[in-house]
Amino acid sequence: MKKHIVTLCILSSVFISACGGSGSSSDNSDNSNNNGNTDTNGGGTTVVLPGQPKDGLAPISAHTPDKNEHLSGGEVSTNVFNQDAFSQSAKVIQSDFELEGVFKAGDQLFRTLHDGQGPLFNNATCQGCHIKDGRGEVPRNPSMPMTSMFLRISDDKGTPDIIYGDQIQTFGTVADHNEGALPKYNGALNEGLAYGEAYAFVEYEVINGQFNDGEAYQLRKPIYKVKDLSYGDFNDSVRLSPRVSPSVFGSGLLHAxxxxxxxxxxxxxxxxxxxxxxxxxxxxxxxxxxxKLARFGYKAVTASVLQQISGAYRGDMGVTNIVAQEEPCTSMQAACINKAEQEKDDRENGLDLSKLSLAQVEFYNRLLAVPQRRGYNAQTNTWNADVLTGRELFHQAQCISCHVPRHKTGQAEGSLLGDAGLLDISDTSTPIAALSEQVIYPYTDLLLHDMGGHCPEITREDDEGNSCLSGSQCYWVQKCEGLADDRPEGSATGTEWKTPALWGLGLVQTVNPNATFLHDGRARTITEAILWHDGEAKAAKQNFVALSKAERTQLLTFLESL
Incomplete structure (x- = not known):
């Protein structure tokens, strides 16, 4: 079969970044320690590349998988491949009564309602967003509120909205609304009650296309609409960015x-x-x-698992903690502030979540195991032939330059909060041996890449698509081209995204059958996700379209084995 060497890079369950670029690969399969910064192309010319980490590992081979490459998380791997595949603890702690106990305590908290929740929130529990520790989902129709996805918000400079802050919370804390009060047009202003901030939903425009061999495909271009603003209008240059909650397993290894x-x-x-x-x-x-280096968040905005989860507690659930101590109310939200004042008497040190509980949830997140690869027979030490061919295509395409296959962890630092026990937390911070010095295969460089696209200014339209200026039936409508959100965040521009890890990709819809792909869930399949490449990866998309059906199938078989 003819093999195409293409500059192709593959989108993960969360988002696909550009291919090519940094790093180098080698077809050498020996065990020499050669981590230099040069490579030789087919013509024998030496090409100077960006550096290769001095991690002591031999260059990874495009033809022959590493001996233990099926162990995606090293010793922090699991052979559970069902709907609980993303919820397993690292095996090494399962024989340690206290560590396993802390993990289970964190697991329980991850699934639990917390006192002091709100006054504004997107979901009542961590597990409600990260379904079975995997991805969230896009509501199936506009009448279903977003519960495991939401919209970021700012002005065109990336500054949080003066009224709504940096995140739209769909639910509010109002009496007689046990599951949270949905937004109500000017409800917080007129009634002084902490309704949810605004109601967002998505509709799709169908885009038709075909591969070079004539096979047709369809993509879904999302159109976001927002109505029922409870606290008044958005800023004049408002920018919105949809986010589906990502999987959380393996984060401790990436942190290390x-x-x-x-x-x-x-x-x-x-x-x-x-x-x-x-x-x-x-x-x-x-x-x-x-x-510190930012390595978490769709646009690389947090440096650690602790920073990521503490911000989610505050922003997604309205649960304050020692790291994120302010309620999710802006100074312009009197109804939210008044409701927050009513909570204070019942909180520990003025916070909704104790330091111990936060440390236990951090430990749980960091020690979630990564599923082993499928397509590998441990008894015969052999791989499925299509997985091997797809892997080789992936390497030949230099997709590994962004989706770097392999990393090695260093010493995994302990929690900045201290060592969590079952009943208390100490002042010591002990490195986590289970996560340390592991050879792992996450397929990410954890860097920002420009994926192209652009967004026209947000318009105001009624439900018939006619232009309007104000009123309860006048929606805010965002129609972006490509993967851009046009919203700067942290150091990222409105077209940049962080390369996600691809491990676990083939189990995303096993864990959550309603899950879809990309940062906003627009892609129903991995193939659709690939076809949304643009910007730095425009050539990669074009080369993928040019592959034969058999080659596309092999490449997808490899990705589904991850």
Whole structure:
């Protein structure tokens, strides 16, 4: 079968970043320690590439998988492949009564309603957003509110909206609404009650296309509409960005990769002149007050699992904690502020979540195991033939330059909060041995890449699509081209996204049959996700379209094995 060497890069269950660019690969399958920054192309010319991490590992082979490549999370891998595949603890802690107990305590908290929730929130529990520790889902029709996705909001400079902050919360805390009060047009202003902020929904425009071999495909272009603003109008240059909750397993391993291993793949100035670049960005981490590499969030905005989950507690559930201590009310939301004041008497040190509970949930998130690869027979040490061919196509395409297959963790630092026990938390912070010095296969560089697209200004329309200026039936409508959201966030522009990890990709819809792909869930299949490439990855999409059906199938078989 003819093999195409294409500059192709594949979208994950969360989002696909550009391919090409940083890093290098080698077809050498020996065990030599050769982590230099040069490579040789088919013509024998030496090409200087961005650096390769000095992790002591031999270059990964395009033809022969590593001996333990089926163990995606190293020793933090699980052989559970059913709907609970993303919810398993690292095996090494299962024999430790206290550590397994802390994990289970964190698991329970992850699934539990918390006192002091609100006054504004998107979901009542962590598990409600991260369904079975996997992805959230897009509501099946406009009459269903968003519960495991939401819209980020700002002005055109990325500054939070003066009224609504940086996130639209769908539900509010109002008497007689046990599951949360949905937004009501000017309800908070007119009644002084903490209704949800606004109601967002999505409709789709069908885009038809075909591969070069004539097979047809359809894509769904999302159109976002927002109505029933409870606290008044958005700012004049409002920008919105949809987000489906991502999977959380494996985050502790990603957290443990040394910064210099990741930044060695960065190529912001495209010094190898391949049209692809990756940017490392930094943020201030709470508690430590240190400037660290941002590696979590769709646009790389948080530096640690602790920072990520504490912000989610506050923003998604309205649960304050030692890291994120302010209620999700802006100074312009009197109804929210008044409701928050009523909560204060029942909270520990003025916070909704104790330090111990937050540390237990952090531990749970960090010790969630990664599913092993499928398509591998451990008894015979052999791989499915189509998985191997698809893997080779993936390597030949240089998709590994962004979706870097392999990393090695360093010493996994302990929690900045202290060591969590079952009943108390200590002042010590012990490194987590289970996550340390592991060879893992996440398929990500954790860097920002420009994926192209643009967004016209948000318009005002009624439900018939006619232009309007104000009123309860006058919606805010966002119609973007491509994957852009036109909303700067942190150091990321309105067209940049962080390369996600691909591990677990083939089990996304096993864990949650309603899950879809990309940051906003527009793609119903992995193929659709690939076809949304643009920007730095425009050529990759075109080359994917040019593959034969048999080759596309092999490449997808490989991805589904991850």
């Amino acid at each position: 990769i040394p910064e210099d291993y990741i930044t060695s793949y960065a190529d912001p100035d495209d010094i190898n002149n391949d049209g692809i670049s990756g940017r490392a960005v930094y943020v201030d981490e709470p508690i430590s007050n240190e400037n």
